[in-house]
Amino acid sequence: MFSGGTVSMLVQGQHITVRLPRDVPDALRGLPPVSAVFTGRERELADVAALLAPFVPGGKGGGYAVSVVAGMAGVGKSALVLRVAHDLVAAGWFTGGAMFLGLRGYDRRDRLDPDSVAVEILGILGVPGEIVPAGAQARLAVVRTVLAGLADAGHRVLIVLDDASSSDQILPVLPGAGIHPVLVTSRHTLIGLDAPTIELRVLPDRAAFDLLATALQAKHPRDTRLRRNARAARALVGMCAGLPLALRIVAGRLATSPHLAPAALAADLADGARRLDGLDDGERAVRAALDLSYAHLLAADANAASVFRLAAESPGVTFTVDAAAALSGLDRVTAMRALAELERAHLVEPAGTGQRRMHDLVRLHAHSIPDPDRERAVPRLIAYYCTRVGEVGVAAGDSPALGTPEAAKASAARQWFIAERDGLQASLEHAANRSDHDTVITLAFGLDPYLDHIRDFAPNLRDLQLALQAAEALGRPHDAARALTLRGFALREVRRFEEAITALERARDLFAATDDLTGQARAWNGLGLALREVRRFEEAITAHEHARDFYEATDNPNGQAHGWNSLGATLREVRRFEEAITAHEHARHLHEATDNRNGQAAAWNSLGLVLGEVCRFKDAIIAHERARDLFEATDDLTGQAAAWNGLGLALWEVRRFEEAITAHEHARDLHETTDNPNGQARAWNGLGLALREVRRFQEAITALERARDLFEATDDPTGQAATWNSLGIALGDVCRFEEAITACERARDLFAATDNRNGQAGAWTNLGIALGEVRRFEEAITACERARDLYQATDDPHGRLVVERLLRSIREQVEAIEAMRDHATGKTAPPSDPSASGFSGSLTLFFPKREQPPPSG
Structure with a gap:
């Protein structure tokens, strides 16, 4: 008081x-x-x-x-x-x-x-x-x-x-x-x-639905329309975009019309041009509330009002300062100030680095306000994108050395794409819907280097298909060939190899028809890479030789280097190791001559893989370390991951297992950063092999199972086969022999399906060992004989020597067991080694385990 x-x-x-x-x-x-x-x-x-x-x-x-x-x-x-x-x-x-x-x-x-x-x-x-x-x-x-x-x-x-x-x-x-x-x-x-x-932000979907339902039931507690029509209810929530005023109005309309079906109201509000008119219950209206905000804005800042009206025309959900300037026709500084005022007025909101967005209903309101410049807004934006994407597109895919002007340019290009990507993608689709073929081609080709760099292949494939259709509609075979080439590269990355081969063969023929030697070189090289993936090695070698020769004819040393490196990788697959070494060294020298550090890194890494095949493991380690350092200097995370994995395999060969584990963990983490599940699978596989060697058997099995699942998810039968084989060995280490037999059989069948005879030989060998462990000796001998024949067919004397020793050991075990049995029945004298009562071998790694080199070209 x-x-x-x-x-x-x-x-x-x-x-x-x-x-x-x-x-x-x-x-x-x-x-x-x-x-x-x-x-x-x-x-x-x-x-x-x-x-x-x-x-x-x-x-x-x-x-x-x-x-x-x-x-x-x-x-x-x-x-x-x-x-x-x-x-x-x-x-x-x-x-x-x-x-x-x-x-x-x-x-x-x-x-x-x-x-x-x-x-x-x-x-x-x-x-x-x-x-x-x-x-x-x-x-x-x-x-x-x-x-x-x-x-x-x-x-x-x-x-x-x-x-x-x-x-x-x-x-x-x-x-x-x-x-x-x-x-x-x-x-x-x-x-x-x-x-x-x-x-205060709009409500998330769950809370928005609760508000809608509660508001309706506050008036009619027994109203079950929303519960009985969940899909329509979700549609109504989506059309209100979390705005409580809109949700209350919708609830009010349903309450005053007991026979109005939610689906019918949703259909009425689905038309964006009429939605604001529908969000009016006679007492409250979204349009009236937004009219007051716009009137205040118009009186305070005419430029902000102009940006508000025209930014709503952006084809994408988000837009940047530069996009807003293009849409409104204002200079960048004025547009920046206008957006700051709109953000302060909560008519636009932040949507990521450098991006803004409008609430859906605010956007509809802005679009409904007359503006004499509206028809010119989107053409101005597309003209800006077409000009700018040509300036920064190639740079976004580069991996230049850090600390150089090129690195700053590449970084700036990527930041531009991060901010503008939504608008670019939406503008491309907008142009495609309006048969603006030139714009489609320009934007698709401009986006490709960036999307390839960040390994986002699904949208890239859609864009390039639209570019191909646009080029065909315009009758431009050269643009069609370019679209096919880029699409072929992307198809290979998502492991759609047969489609990639078809696209690259078409590109090659179109480039030949237009007498474009550089285009033919790229198409031939990409074709070789795809052919190698389906194990058509001789055709792949021919393709890479063609690519190399075309690059030489056009005096393109970097192209030649890519061709040599790709050729070397394929020669390695057919065990022509000395030729492969020569090819990779050619590639390295050519990249050194042009100071292409990323190319040098790729050549060093490929060289390291081949050096490992010929047991020059110390040289292989040096090569992979050199590759790793160069990839780090060029800020190439995918390349770094490949180099770390190759290094881990080489370290394994010289029994530096702890260092190998660390290397594979680095590779795994980098592949996770770049969202490369197939690369993660290879790293997990290498990690499993190294963990086994330090007797961390359960961790090894877990790593190999993770690798197997990732190879399956990426539809990589070759990787699956190798991992099943590794898993069989690790399972044998912990005496889970029946599971080991199943794993080796699975590996054998997958290697057979991919026509990998050397892999089959390794799987048959390990299967023979597992069968011996459970005393199924006749089957073990058959398996080892099959392995011996395959090693002979693949001209692998080392593998053949190992399996012949294994066969001899199994047969000796069988003879010893038979001798013990004869002695027990009184037929013969006791054997010289009474302890020889069963197979005493242990599972040993025989299958090829080398890492594939990173793609070239």
Whole structure:
């Protein structure tokens, strides 16, 4: 209770006496009612309460004089602060009650200025109108005096000022720090206030559905339409895009039309051109709320209003400053300032590095506002993209040495693509839908280096197919050949090898028809890479030789180097190791002559793999380390991963197993970073082999199972075969022989399906060992004989020698067992070695395990 009394003051030369009320004025106990339907804002309620906590009894003090809840029109700011005010007053936080005053900041005809706000507050505080002085300053002084009296009496008041449009509406009426907290709502971020701001966002789908359903059931508790029509309900939630005002309007329309099916309402709202008209229940309308925001914007900043209208035409969901400048026809600096104003007004929102987006309903509203320049907006944007993508496209795919101007250029190009990718992709599809073939070709070819660099092949394949169709429609065989070449490379990356071969053969023929030697060289080289993947090695060798010769004819040393490196990798597959070494050394020298460090790295890595095949393991280690360092210098994560994996295999050969484990873990992590599941599989496989050698058998099995699953997921039968073979060996290590037999049989069949006779030989060998372990000796001998014949057919004397020793060992075991049996039946004397009662071998790795080199060309 107040003690009552009077307060005298001198205001602008006038003596004013104000009699304080004896009790808290009734108006401070009468907040507007809070909506019974309120969901999905638990965190925000807690955040606002935390800002007000220092003002409550027992609080620590030092709270903010004013706090702001900001957000777009219709997002639920008023509902939130009203719920907070009701809850905190009911909890006894504010014994003086709370006042709620709507400032109508976005209604130009009815907006309250500070003088009017002071009059309203004095009325709420119970100050008689006849003693209210004239003039804003005098009235504001009286407001502060009365509020100070309430504070002196121990009654803090929560002051809620709703719908402020600027700091100017708030600053003059603040009661003073530490007296009473002020809670403000605004559609703007009020940068003129030194106040913490809670940005209120739209509701996520689950909370949006809860609000829609709760609002409908608040009017009709037995209404089950939304529950019975879940798909339509989800569609309605999507069309409201999480905006509480829109969700409440939809609930209102359903409530007033009990026979309206949610699916019918969803169909009515599906048309974007009519959606805002449908989001109107007679009392509330999304369009009306957004009209106020736009009118305020137009009066404050004509450039921002122009950007608002025309940025809505962006084909993509997001847009950048440069895209907004192109759409609006403004210069970049002006567009940047306009976007800052739109962001402050919550008419656009951040959407990633350098990107903005509009809420779906805001975008529809902006699109509905007439603008004489609208038809020119998208053509300006596409012209900008077509010019810029040609300047930065190639650079985005480069891997130049760090610290050079080329590195900075490549980094800048990639950052540009990251920001503009959504707009570029949407613009390409927009052009395709309108048969703008030139734009489709330009954007698809410009996007390819970047998408290839980040290994995002699915959209690249779609883009290049559209480019191919556009080139064919225009009758441009050269562009068609280029699209086919790029598409063939991408198809190979996603392991669609037969399609890749078809595309590259078509490209090769089209380039030949247009007498383009460089194009033919690239197509031949890509064709060789694809042929190698399906083990058509002789054809692949021929293709790479053609590529090399065409590159030589065009005096393209880097191209020649790629051709030599690809040729070497294929020669390695047919065990022509010395020729392969020569080819990789040619490639390396050519790349050194042109200072192509990334090319040098690829050649060193390929060379390391072949050196391992001829047991020059120390040289292989040096080669892989050199490759790794060069790939690191060129910021090529995929190359680094391949080099680490090759290094791990070479380290395994010289029994440096702990270092091999570390190398394969590096490879695995890098492949995960670049989202390369096939590369991850190879790294897991190498890791499993190394873990086995240090007797970490269960970890080895886990790693190999992970490799097997990844090879299956990437449809790589060769990788699956090798991993099944490795897994069979590891399972034998822990005496799980029946599972080992199954694994080796699976490996054998997969190697046979891919016509890999050397792999089959290794699988048959390991199968023979596993069969011997379970005393199925006749089958073991048959398996080893099959392995011996395959090693002979593949001209692998080492493999043949090993398996012949194994055969001899098995036969000796059989003879020993038979001798023991004969002795037991009294037929013969005891054997010279009575302990020889069974097979005593252990599973040993025989299958080819070398890493494939990174793609060239």
